[in-house]
Amino acid sequence: MRTLATVLAPVLSGAAYLLLIPWDLRNRPEHPGELIETTPVRTWAVIVFGLVLLALGLWLGRCGVPPWQAMPLAAGLPSALLLVSYLTHRAPDANPWPVAWVCFTVLMAGAALLAALAGRLLTR
Template sequence: MNTLLTSLPKSTPLPRYATRLLGAALSATAYAVCLPWDLRNRAETAGAINETSPVTALGVTFLSLSLLSLAAYFGIRDRLSWTLLVVAAPPATLLYASLSSHPTQDANAWPVAWAFFTLVLGAGVLVAGSVARQFGPRAR
């Protein structure tokens, strides 16, 4: 149990980077499971500009809880810059790929949406990581 909360920057390179890669994989997996990627987005009705979406409130809630838990864990164990890269970068990358794959429309606002959601995601990860650092073993 104690090894699960030891400082990553002070550990040897193999466990340090393996833990970071595992965290990034968990973050990407949480995104892929909670927000399924449906390339067949289609109009709800003929002529409508609203598309169907596989995103649900429950999926967003589970994704938020998963990423906040990962951010808290890596906030305790690692530097905040690594926490941001490990937890927020994989979902932001997958969101970019998902949004950019949609067919071009008259009003293509996906770059603004991606920037906004990436900013919210990064801020949430940094806040959760910072708060968790206050309760970690190094804070005592």
């Protein structure tokens, strides 16, 4: 079961990221010629993605995967996809994305770590 979890967790987290988070994350006007921009990321998609990461971390913890290994298994592929998205879609003005990538990676890894710790405690 542990081997299955270590193989499936990155696949499932990467698939969830690709299904829920848009590839081009830059803000854009809702209508041509508008000055006010909006994000293409939807709140419900971020919540569902967070729940997927928490569920994967919990599952990895229950399968006996150490929490420090659950972090890259659950959050590694989405973090890499996010970085590729940021690097391939440059902002026309100031570029805050490298800092945002670090923050989002820490959030994803922290969620996976805490969920894996909780999963490990639930198996005792």
